[in-house]
Amino acid sequence: MxxxxxxxxxxxxxxxxxxxxxxxxxxxxxxxxxxxxxxxxxxxxxxxxxxxxxLGIVDIRIRGESFTASPLSRKLTERYGLTDCYIAHNDVEPQRDDGVLERVGQLAASAMRDLLEPRDKLGIAWGQTIQHVANTFPNGPVPNLTCYQLIGSMDFNALFAPEACTIEIARRTLAPCRTLHAPAVVSSVDLASQLREEPIIARQLNELADLTKALFSVGSLSHPLTLVGSGMATQEELDTYVAMGAKGVFWGHFIDKDGNWLDGPLTGRLVGASLDQLRAIDMRMLVACGKSKREAIKASLHGGYATHLVTDEDTASWLLR
CATH class of the missing domain: 1.10.10.10 (Winged helix-like DNA-binding domain superfamily/Winged helix DNA-binding domain)
Structure with missing residues (x-):
């Protein structure tokens, strides 16, 4: 005061x-x-x-479903077998990349808030895109919602960290928060196996099998600084995945152009949700935009990882080429 x-x-x-x-x-x-x-x-x-x-006295909300009614959205849902596609429209003047990202993040926040139901269990990933979603998530309680961290922690900017994204959405919805008390990636398969068997971590990982909704993005290999800077992978490991044909990455799980998982240097060393666990979740919202992520988004859609897509208008048009 x-x-x-x-x-x-x-x-x-x-x-x-x-x-x-x-x-x-x-x-x-x-x-x-x-x-x-x-x-x-x-x-x-x-x-x-x-x-x-x-101060939160006024909470202005725009219904996310309003962005799924365009012909472009309907074509995308049909092409990739999606439930819904939310498209952030362009201005007359081209926007900067950060402006597009902010608009897509706000749209994803509104869309996910509209889709949340009482007793949902929401899994939340990490990164700059998801942090934009978290920072603009509408304030207001969702009855008996619980938020879960999908991947362990990393040595990275705290603003983009998995726990930061999960905690922020939990705070805004007044939901209990289940963070994952382990590193996202460790130095050996044996160490990862031992961590996953620790009672607390084992219980947290088992809870991910009961998620009803997921909020995540996909990483591009054309801009690897986030992956290397976070300690998720070394440049040499990334080079190996690129040579294998990798087009996108979900918290250390790499996929090729058809969305197939790639067995590489990080196999067995990750602590968090697997891609099989992700695809088993009923509702899965992929939030991604921009030229650098187009190949990764297409690979994700081919792999069936998303039921809902939130992206920008230029990317949506490119995906229909």
Missing amino acids: PEGKTAKDASHSEAQLAHVAMLYYREGLTQSEIAQRIGLSRATIVNYLRLARD
Whole structure:
């Protein structure tokens, strides 16, 4: 609480923010009309509306299903056997890659929130894309939802870490959070086997078999810095997978252009959900966009890893070529 402010002052301020928001969003008054009605400047009303959003007093949601009605979306669902495809549309002027990613992340957050049901068990992956989804996930409880970390931890930017993504979505939905207390990849098959047999980790991994929904992205091998920087793989290991024909990667599980799993240097050394476990989940949302990920997205769809896709308009058009 700001210095000099009392609890009464703070509650009065929030009440005033809520009142202004009600006049604007529910009653449809303009900012100038609100300013005149309550005796404040229009600039103050603009600030109040911004604060109301920042403080969570106002939670603006756009139904994700509205983005599945286009002919482009319907063609993609038919081509790849998807349940739904959500497409973030382009502006007239080309967007920067980070702008496209932010828009796709926001769309995925709205779409997943609409799909969540009471008692769901949601598995959550990692990375910059999923962090964008987590950071824009609508606030509000989902009855008896539980969030699960799909892959162990890594030595990487905490903002993109698996536990950070899972914890943020759990926080926003007021759900219990089940993090995975193990590294994502270890130095040997024997060590990974021993870790998976530890009672706590074994219980956590067994719980992944009961997931009802999954939220994940796919990595591209054309930009390997994330994989190498996270400690997931060395450059030499990545080179081996590229030579084997790898086109995409899910938390250390590499796939070829047809979506087939590749047996390579990381086999047996990962601690987390397997690709068989992923495909056994009823609803699986793949969130990915941009030119660098197109081959990886196509491989993922050919492999049947997703039931729902969230992507950008240019990528969606490319996937139909």
